[in-house]
Amino acid sequence: MSLGGKIAAARRLLFGDSARTFGTLSVVLLALLAVVPAKDYFREWRTYQKGYLRLVSKRSDATSLARRFEPGVQQVWLPELGVVDRCATCHVALKESSLADVKTQPFRPHPSIPHNLSDFGCAFCHRGQGAATTVEEAHRSTKSWEEPILPARYLESSCGQCHLDRPAGTPLLNQGRDTLAQYGCVRCHTIKTLGGVTLAGTDDPPSLAHIAEKTSREWIAAWLKNPQAYAASATMPNFQLPDEDIRDISAFLMAQSTPYRAGTAAETAPAAAAADAAAQQEGASLYGESFCASCHATQNAAGTLVGGTLGPELTRVGSKVKTAWLADWLRNPKVYDPETKMPHYRLDSKQIGLLLGFLGGKTDSDFLGNRHFDAAPKAEIEHGQKLVIERGCAACHDINGVKKPDDFAPELTLVGSRPLAKILFAPGVPETLPDYIAAKIRQPRSFGNALKMPQYTLAPQQVDGLVTALLAQTEGAQTVPARLRVAARRPSDYHAAGKAGQLIEDMSCFSCHTINGRGGDMAPELTWEGTSVQRAWLVNFLKNPNTLRPALIRRMPKFNVTDAEASTLADYIMTVYQTPAFDRDALDGAHFTAADGERGKELFYGKYACQSCHIVDPNQDKGYIGPTLTQVGVRLNAAWIFHWLKNAQSLRPGTLEPVWNMSDDDARAIAAFLMAQKTAPRAEAARK
Amino acid sequence: MNRSGLAGMIAALALAVTGACGRHAAAPAELQPKAYGAAIVLVSGEKQVAGVGAALDQPVVVQVNDAKGAPVPGALVRLAAAGSVRFLPDRGLTGSDGQFTAGVSLGSSAGRYQIVASTAGGSGKRAEVRVEEIALGYRETLGQQINAIHCIRCHDSESTPERVSNHDNLKAQPHSFTEGAIMNSMSDAALVAMIGHGGAALNKSAEMPPYGNTLTPAEIDALVAFIRAVADPPYRPQGVFDASN
Numbered sequence: 025m026s027l028g029g030k031i032a033a034a035r036r037l038l039f040g041d042s043a044r045t046f047g048t049l050s051v052v053l054l055a056l057l058a059v060v061p062a063k064d065y066f067r068e069w070r071t072y073q074k075g076y077l078r079l080v081s082k083r084s085d086a087t088s089l090a091r092r093f094e095p096g097v098q099q100v101w102l103p104e105l106g107v108v109d110r111c112a113t114c115h116v117a118l119k120e121s122s123l124a125d126v127k128t129q130p131f132r133p134h135p136s137i138p139h140n141l142s143d144f145g146c147a148f149c150h151r152g153q154g155a156a157t158t159v160e161e162a163h164r165s166t167k168s169w170e171e172p173i174l175p176a177r178y179l180e181s182s183c184g185q186c187h188l189d190r191p192a193g194t195p196l197l198n199q200g201r202d203t204l205a206q207y208g209c210v211r212c213h214t215i216k217t218l219g220g221v222t223l224a225g226t227d228d229p230p231s232l233a234h235i236a237e238k239t240s241r242e243w244i245a246a247w248l249k250n251p252q253a254y255a256a257s258a259t260m261p262n263f264q265l266p267d268e269d270i271r272d273i274s275a276f277l278m279a280q281s282t283p284y285r286a287g288t289a290a291e292t293a294p295a296a297a298a299a300d301a302a303a304q305q306e307g308a309s310l311y312g313e314s315f316c317a318s319c320h321a322t323q324n325a326a327g328t329l330v331g332g333t334l335g336p337e338l339t340r341v342g343s344k345v346k347t348a349w350l351a352d353w354l355r356n357p358k359v360y361d362p363e364t365k366m367p368h369y370r371l372d373s374k375q376i377g378l379l380l381g382f383l384g385g386k387t388d389s390d391f392l393g394n395r396h397f398d399a400a401p402k403a404e405i406e407h408g409q410k411l412v413i414e415r416g417c418a419a420c421h422d423i424n425g426v427k428k429p430d431d432f433a434p435e436l437t438l439v440g441s442r443p444l445a446k447i448l449f450a451p452g453v454p455e456t457l458p459d460y461i462a463a464k465i466r467q468p469r470s471f472g473n474a475l476k477m478p479q480y481t482l483a484p485q486q487v488d489g490l491v492t493a494l495l496a497q498t499e500g501a502q503t504v505p506a507r508l509r510v511a512a513r514r515p516s517d518y519h520a521a522g523k524a525g526q527l528i529e530d531m532s533c534f535s536c537h538t539i540n541g542r543g544g545d546m547a548p549e550l551t552w553e554g555t556s557v558q559r560a561w562l563v564n565f566l567k568n569p570n571t572l573r574p575a576l577i578r579r580m581p582k583f584n585v586t587d588a589e590a591s592t593l594a595d596y597i598m599t600v601y602q603t604p605a606f607d608r609d610a611l612d613g614a615h616f617t618a619a620d621g622e623r624g625k626e627l628f629y630g631k632y633a634c635q636s637c638h639i640v641d642p643n644q645d646k647g648y649i650g651p652t653l654t655q656v657g658v659r660l661n662a663a664w665i666f667h668w669l670k671n672a673q674s675l676r677p678g679t680l681e682p683v684w685n686m687s688d689d690d691a692r693a694i695a696a697f698l699m700a701q702k703t704a705p706r707a708e709a710a711r712k
Numbered sequence: 713m714n715r716s717g718l719a720g721m722i723a724a725l726a727l728a729v730t731g732a733c734g735r736h737a738a739a740p741a742e743l744q745p746k747a748y749g750a751a752i753v754l755v756s757g758e759k760q761v762a763g764v765g766a767a768l769d770q771p772v773v774v775q776v777n778d779a780k781g782a783p784v785p786g787a788l789v790r791l792a793a794a795g796s797v798r799f800l801p802d803r804g805l806t807g808s809d810g811q812f813t814a815g816v817s818l819g820s821s822a823g824r825y826q827i828v829a830s831t832a833g834g835s836g837k838r839a840e841v842r843v844e845e846i847a848l849g850y851r852e853t854l855g856q857q858i859n860a861i862h863c864i865r866c867h868d869s870e871s872t873p874e875r876v877s878n879h880d881n882l883k884a885q886p887h888s889f890t891e892g893a894i895m896n897s898m899s900d901a902a903l904v905a906m907i908g909h910g911g912a913a914l915n916k917s918a919e920m921p922p923y924g925n926t927l928t929p930a931e932i933d934a935l936v937a938f939i940r941a942v943a944d945p946p947y948r949p950q951g952v953f954d955a956s957n
Contacts, residue, residue, distance in 0.1 A: 127821070135822060135849040138930065176765030176820030193854035193934075196763060330873065484767050633911075633918035636866070636882055646881035649865055673926060680862065683925035 068158050069097070072114040076131055085122055092120070097157060100145040104505050107145035109154035111162065115146075138193070148500060149182035150174055171444070171457060174495070177488060178458050181440065184496025186504050188217055188512035196485075200493030202226070203486050207259045211419045212433035218501045218509050227259055228365065231422035236281035238349045238360075242395040244274040252481045254344070254391055255337035257321060257329055261478035264469065269411050275400030276408025280424040284360055285352075307382025310375055315581040318546065319366075319535075322386070334365055334535060334546070342387035350383065351376055358530065367532040370584040415476060433477070440498040461491045516541030524596030531583050539601070547580065549676050554601035555608040556664045556675075559594055566590040603675065611662040616696035624697025627690055634694075637680075640701055649680060657702040665695040743803060746786030748834035749776035755811055758843045759890075761942060763853055765796075767817045772843055774829045775811045783810020793827045795819030822849030824946060848941055855938025858931055859889065862923065884917030892943035903936045 038048040073095060080089040098112040114130040117123050118141055123133045134141055147154030152173035156162040163173045174182065180197040190198045204210055205226040215223040235244070246253070248270045251260040265273070311317070316338075321331030323339040331337075345353075352359065354376045357366040371379070400408075409426065416432040417423060442457060449455050450470045453463045463470065465487050468477035482490070518540040520528045528534070534543035537550045553562075567590050569580040585593070602608065628634045637649040640656075656665075664675075669691040672681035686694075757772035776787040789812040790803045800815040818825055825847060830840035848856060859867075867886045869879035879886065887894045898906070906914060910922030923932065940947045 127823075132821065135851065136933075137850050177763065177767070177817065179764070192857045193850055195853065195857060196766075485769070488766060631912055631918060633921075636919040636921070637878065648876060648878045648881050671925075682862075682921045682923055684922075685925045 069113045072130055073116060076116045079126070079128075079131055080123075083122075089117075089120060089122070100142060102143075102145055105144065105148055106500065106503070107148055107154060109145040109147050110157050111146040111150075111154060113157055114159075148185070149179065151182075175458060178492050178495050181492040181495035184493065185498055185501035186218065186508045187510045188219075188221070189510045190512075191510075196489050196492045197496065199486070200489030200491070203482075203490050204493055207261075207480065207482075208420050209490075212416055214431060214435040214437065215497060216435075216437040216502075217497075217512075218504060219506075219511065221512070224515075227420075228363070229260075229420035231361065232277055232281070232417075233422050233424050234281055234284035234360070236278045237284055238346060239344050240346070241274045241278045241397050242392055243344050244277055245270050245395055245397070246392050248273060254340055256323065256339075257333065257337045258481075261480045263415060263478045265411075265415075271397065272400075272404045272408035273411050273415075273417075274397070274408070275404045276406075276412055277423070279400070279405045280409075280426075282424060303378065303381050304385060307378040307380075310378050311382055313582065314369065315579045318579060318581070332546070334544070338383065338386060340386060340388040340391055342384045343389070343391050345383075347380060347384060351380055354379055365532055365535040367535065367581070367583060368530045369581070370586075372584075436494060437497055438499055438502070440495040440501070458491055458495060461494050462487055465490050513541070518542040520596065520600070522596070524592050527585075527589055527593055531585075548679075550597070550601060552601055552603040552675060554598045555603045555606075556660055557597075558658060558661060559598050561659045562594045562597060563590045566593055605674070606663055606667055608661045608663050611666050611692070611695065613657075613662045613696075613699045616662075616699060620693050620696035621700050622697075624693035624695070627694050628697055631690070632684065632686075632694070640698075653698060653701055655702060657699045660698070662695045662699050665698055666691045669694055743788055743805060745788035745832060746805060747784050749784035749787045749806075749810075749831055750779040750833055750839065751777045751781075752789065752829055752831045752839045752841045753777060754829075754841050754843055757816070759846065759944065761846045761848060761856070762818055764822055764847045764849055765818060765820045766847075767815060768845060771813045771815050772827065772829070773811055773813045774841060774843075775809070776806050776831050776839075777810065785810055787831050789829055789831050791816075791827055791829050793819075793825055795821065795825060797825055797827065816845065818845055818847040822847050822852055822941065846941060848938070851934045851937040852941040853938075854931070855934035855936070855941075858927065858935055859938055862926075863889075863935070866919075882917075882919050884911070884919050886920065889939045890942050890944050892945040892947065895939050895943045896945070896947045900936055903939060904932055907932050907935060 037044070039045045073093075077090065077093065080086050080093070083089065093116060096113075097110055098116075100107060100109045100112070112118055115132075115134075117126070117131045118134040120133045121136070123131065126132050145154060146152075150173050151171050153162050180194040183191060183194045184197045184201070187194070187197075190201075201223070204215065204223060208225060208227050208229060209215075210223045210225050211227075211229070217223055247260075248263065248265055249267075250262060251258040252262070317331040319332040319334035320336065320338045321329040321333065322337065324330050329337065341350075349360075353366075354369070354371055356368045357364045358368055412418065412423060412426055413429075416429050418426040418428050419432045439461065440457070444455065444457065447455075447457070447460050448471070449460060450463060453459055453470075464477070465480065465482065468475055468479065519525055520539070528539075533539070533550075536544045536547040538545060539550045543549075565580075566583075566585055567587070569582055628640070634640075635645040635647050637647040639645040639647055639652045640654060642652075642654060668675055668681065669684055669686045671683050671685065672679050673683050684691075753775050755773035755775050757768070757770050760768045760770060762768050772791070774789060776784045776789060778784050783806070785806055785808045787806045787810070788803065789806060791799045791814055792802070793799075796819040798817040800817075802814065804812055804814070806812045812829075816827065823846075825845045827843040827845065828840050829843060830838055833839055865875060865878045866882060867879070868888055869877055871877040889895060895903075906916070906920065907927070908922060908924035910918065910924075911920030912918035913922065927935070
């Protein structure tokens with residue numbers, strides 16, 4: 025047979041008819057297809073390395089870049105962290121900051137972070153399969169025991185594997201951890217952070233042991249139906265209960281309630297001030313003067329919430345609380361709830377009456393609807409109790425006759441390492457861990473109607489924060505070496521001693537001020553207040569707080585303290601809250617000369633331009649950030665001012681005052697100028 | 713190769729292709745426009761700043777208009793962007809007000825993202841509008857946080873209920889960090905010096921305080937990175953080789 029004949033025969037054999045052609049081509053194609061992955065496996069990273077050398081050859085610093093390039097598989101091995109990463113095999117330029125303009129992966133340098141890349145490797149933060157050397161396996165593998173690379177939006181979660189200290193660079197992680205604590209997540213789910221510390225709730229779910237005194241069964245039912253319809257900012261989730269369950273739970277809650285003043289007769293409630301316009305106006309003024317809005321929000325006409333978040337929203341409070349209860353509460357909230365953050369305001373009966381009238385007017389008839397319950401039969405109450413136990417209400421609330429459940433919901437300590445093989449995905453949820461967690465938070469019941477997890481009302485950013493915080497709960501986080509852990513500031517259970525200590529608790533100073541590590545951040549820290557202020561000023565301020573910081577909307581309320589109380593507090597503060605760093609009387613103002621003051625004034629307005637933030641002369645200065653200094657000479661001590669000007673951060677960490685590091689001479693001169701500011705000059709009318 | 717060979721080849725290819733694509737959901741039926749517009753304009757949602765990969769706070773809203781500038785309901789709008797930007801949804805018909813609204817999540821690297829919103833005009837012409845968004849990486853986010861504590865009250869003239877601006881109380885008016893015309897004219901070193909030493913040391917207004925003893929060098933660098941990230945027009949460092957890759 026000629027060569028041509030042989031070819032023709034072969035052609036007939038392989039491509040004789042369409043079936044043969046198809047078969048042959050399929051075999052060839054399959055073989056080709058098998059070659060491709062094999063080829064990839066051996067070659068992919070080589071292609072990138074060649075591409076990198078081509079890329080840098082065009083750049084001005086080509087020689088040094090090429091010299092630093094190391095060919096072959098690059099591996100970081102950190103047994104302590106369980107890291108075996110080969111990412112740098114393809115990501116060859118991670119440490120080449122001169123390539124900052126390169127946008128093509130895998131050649132981009134790593135953005136600068138506060139860590140050395142070689143100390144942590146890559147997969148500890150980015151997850152994915154560090155040891156893989158193909159794009160697909162390293163980034164996208166979702167084989168049941170493996171995890172794909174972490175989407176950038178959740179990257180801060182990796183910081184949370186070592187950090188419990190709220191780094192400024194991880195706002196989403198910090199926010200997520202706050203939400204876990206504020207929305208009661210940690211009351212049902214145990215979450216142990218690195219070092220075994222269990223995350224604690226910072227919300228303050230009310231006790232229901234005396235609820236019948238406070239509100240009506242109708243309100244309880246409307247609230248259970250939809251807490252956010254009562255208060256847009258309510259953190260209580262919606263349990264999506266059927267109406268019969270709501271009926272029975274509300275029946276049980278009313279039935280278990282006991283009087284909270286057992287024994288002592290309730291004081292007679294002052295009558296709510298007549299609901300005329302003038303009384304309403306007076307009540308509104310008192311509400312404003314008492315700075316209730318520093319902690320409580322209300323919706324304005326436009327529907328936006330205005331006010332603080334420390335206490336519950338009051339938009340519809342008139343539809344909720346019973347007048348007698350509210351009167352008692354306003355008289356002294358500690359009687360009903362000794363742990364409440366609400367201060368004891370020492371209001372007189374007239375004031376209570378005004379506030380009752382004002383708050384009582386905040387009603388919303390739509391919210392209660394036309395619910396009306398008759399006395400509940402025993403069976404309904406018993407069923408209600410059963411439901412309360414089933415739903416885990418007592419995980420958050422004190423309820424008579426219901427034990428606080430232990431481990432009501434699954435522990436989430438290791439949720440960030442949960443193997444995908446163990447997860448049942450709801451239909452439509454992409455099969456990755458972050459998507460699973462996000463879906464669980466967004467719509468828990470999409471995973472099954474019988475699930476107990478309630479429906480939360482959260483903004484998308486809050487969900488992102490929660491997912492970030494939960495993704496930080498990895499196995500790696502539990503085993504990071506102690507030297508890498510950055511602990512949270514230890515919670516302090518500081519209590520002031522004696523009579524002053526009782527007053528400080530009674531007026532809930534810690535709700536806003538931090539003293540010795542305990543307390544809130546709404547108002548200035550007071551740990552060394554006694555070094556800072558003069559006693560006479562302090563006594564006066566406690567009795568009649570005026571506003572020191574004009575730019576603040578949250579202000580120190582007037583607690584109506586007696587002379588004796590103000591004096592007790594002032595004595596304690598002046599004696600106990602002293603810095604060990606210097607003596608408050610070390611700089612005697614009597615030694616300041618007029619010349620000192622003049623020089624200080626020049627420095628104040630010239631070299632240091634203090635008037636950009638502070639007002640000394642209200643007719644001329646406008647600074648609106650720091651406290652007004654018109655009478656600072658009767659408020660502060662000279663030694664405090666002197667040291668404050670040198671290094672304010674060392675006296676009150678986190679203050680907005682920059683560290684000036686002033687020379688002794690300058691600090692002394694400005695202290696002299698300020699100590700001479702003793703009376704407030706009258707502001708001319710022009711000033712707004 | 714004869715025709716049957718070709719057919720087999722195509723069949724096999726088709727098989728391989730469908731095999732490879734089997735993991736992806738079948739593409740939804742293509743949306744058909746009910747009307748065509750002449751122009752597309754941005755309504756809201758540009759120049760937002762968010763962390764890498766994060767969802768923007770506000771959606772992007774665009775509007776399709778006809779030649780006379782009246783809104784066109786039922787026009788098809790598509791959104792596209794380079795990088796791993798995600799849209800929810802990435803296409804749709806304009807509503808009765810001629811507007812189309814989509815949520816946006818930025819890509820995974822820090823920098824600017826150009827979103828192109830386009831609509832097909834009746835005559836086969838395409839109208840488009842570009843929307844710029846800004847993604848912050850770690851350093852820029854840190855800078856943003858520090859700005860919010862120390863700088864914003866003087867440098868931003870806008871007040872919020874929680875934060876009263878101090879801008880108008882100053883004699884030398886500081887600039888907003890988004891003012892590229894000013895910020896871009898300062899080198900990194902000049903910014904670091906201004907922040908660290910304050911205005912007085914540089915013969916500028918002493919109303920700009922020195923932060924060199926308050927913030928660490930890394931924090932000041934983070935502020936510079938943030939200023940660079942938000943400048944408008946964007947900051948283009950000089951003398952840097954632009955790899956056209």
